[in-house]
Amino acid sequence: MAACVHTVRHLFITRGAQICTAIPAPQATSLDGNGLQSATLVRMVAFAAGRASSRTPAFRDIPFPNQPLRAPTVAEARAQGRLILIAEDDRINQIVILRQIEVLGYAGEVASNGAEALRLLDSGPYALLLTDLHMPDMDGYSLAQAIRREEARRQRPGQQRLPILALTANALRGEAIRAEAAGMDACLTKPMQLHLFEAALRKWLPQEVGRSESSSVPGANASALRTAAGVMHIELLNSLIGDDPAMVRGLLREYQISSRRLAERMDAAFLAEDFARLGSIAHELKSSSRSVGALNLGDLCAELENACRTLVRQSIACSMSDFDAELQVFDAHLDEWIALTA
Template identity: 50%
Template sequence: MSVEDARAAGRLILVAEDDAINRKVIYQQLAILGYAAEIVDDGKKALTAWRQGQFALLLTDLHMPEMDGYSLAQAIRSEEAGKARIPIIALTANALRGEASRAYGVGINDYLVKPVSLERLGALIEHWLARATSPVANSVEDSTVTTEKVIDVEILGDFIGNNPVKVREFLQDYRVAAEQLQAEMHQAARQGDLQQLASYAHRLKSSSRWVGASGLGDLCAELENLGRTGKKAAIGECLSRFDRNHAAVMAAIEHFLKDAE
C-alpha cells in the first residue's frame, strides 16, 4: 500500500525515531505487516508532520534529540483540545521503572520495549486502529481530554468491555473506595502501623491500575514498599505526593462522570 493510498484509507502511520538502524527495522516491520508509514528522525519533525498530514497512528521513540517522545505526545494532546485523538504508541529500548507510567501520564496510549516482535507490533497497531474508529472508544476519549495526565479511562474499558454505562459504574465505585482507603492509610500512618498502611496501599494499587490511574498505582506501590520495609521517615513525603495525585484523580473522575451524563 502506498503512502497516499494509506492516507486515503485512514491507515497511514507516522513514525518518530532518531536511530537510523531502528528506523530501517521499524520500516521493514511495518512493510511486512502491510502498513505504509512516513518516518522522521526527531520529535519536532514528527509534530510538524502530524500538523500537516492525516495520520491514523503515531509510533514514537521516547528518547530523541530536539523534542523527545514525552514532549511530542504532550504537544499533540494539547493541540487536539477535544478533537479526535490519534493513538500514540511509545517505543523505547529502556524498560526503566516508572517510564511506562510517565508515558501514560502524558497521553501516550500504549508502550513497547524494543526490540518488539512482528506479532506484538501488528496486534497492538490493529488494536489501536480499531479503537480509533470505534464510536464507544471515541465517546470515552472525548470525555477524558482534561483527565489524560492522571487517568486513562480507556484502560478500564479494555478490561471490562467498552460499555459506557459499566465504565461509569466502575469509576463511581472506585471513587468511593479510593477515598475510604486514603483516609485509612492516613490513620494507619498516624498510628505508626506501617504494615496496615502497606496493606491499604496494596489494595488501592490494584484498583487504581484497573481504572487507568497508573501514576496513583505507582505511588501506592511505593507506599506499600515503604510500609513493608519499615521506612517510616520516608512515608510522610510519599504520602504528600500520593495525596496530590489522589486529588487530581478524584477531580478527573468527577469531570469524566459529569461529561458522561
C-alpha cells in the first residue's frame, strides 16, 4: 500500500538563521535549536503534528515544566494542610510524580508500599493520597480499605475524609470500578498528562487550612517555621511514652546520639555521591525524628529523601545544608531543655 506522502508533517530543528525549503510550508515547521528547551520542543511537536494550535486555549494554557510554580517545602505544605502522600513502589514513577506535583506548585512525600503509607498517615496529617494499585506488602486496594475502616471507626465530628486517588497504568473500566468499591474517589491513568493531573489536584485538594504567618511569606522555608511550629514537640513524645521527665530525657538523649551518628553517615554518603544510600539514611532518620517530636528535622529529612530520588546534586546539597543547620538548632534546644528540666 502506497504511503500518503502529502499527509506527512515535518519539524526541522535549525541553527540560527538557517531556513529549510526542502518541502512546501504547509507540511513543515522550523524551530531554532539554539537554546532549545524541552517544553518548547514538546509544544512544537504537538503543533507540527496538527494536535494543537498556537491560537487555541488548549495550546496556550497547558503548564509546562519551564514555567513552574513555586513549590512549598514539606514543612510548609503540612502547615498549610496541603501535603500530598504518594504510595508508589516504582522508583521512576516516584521521580516523575514528585516532579509533576513540584511543577504544579505542590509538595509530596513518598511511601514505597501501602504498609509504609499507613505508618506515615498515622504519624502526621496529609491532605491527599495518590496510590498505585499494585504494590508489594499492601496494595492500593487494601490501603484504601484500611483507611476507610479507620475513618469509620473514629467517626469524629467534623473529621475530614481523606481524598484517595488511584494511579494505574491499566485503563480498563473494571479496575476503576474496583478502586471505587475499595473507597477511592477517582482513578488517574499513568502516565498522567500534566493539565489533567492539575485539574484532579485542584478538585480534590482542600483549600489551605492552618496556614501560619511565616509560611505565607514567599521564600519561607522549614527554618522560618520554627517560631510557629517549634523545634521540639515534647507533648507529642509525652503522648507516646508518658510524661515521666527522666524517661523523656533519656529517650531524647538516645535520639540525639543516634541522629549525630546518622548525620555523619549522611555526610560520608554525600561526599561519595552515593545518593541512594543518602536517601535511605534520610528515610530512617525521618521516621525516628517524627517519633520523638523533632518534626522540623523529620520534614527536612523528607525533603532530602525527595531530592535524592531525583539525583539532582544541587538540590541534594541545599537539602543537606538545611538539615545540618536544623540539627544544630535542635541540639542546642535539646541541651537547653534538658538543663531546665533536670
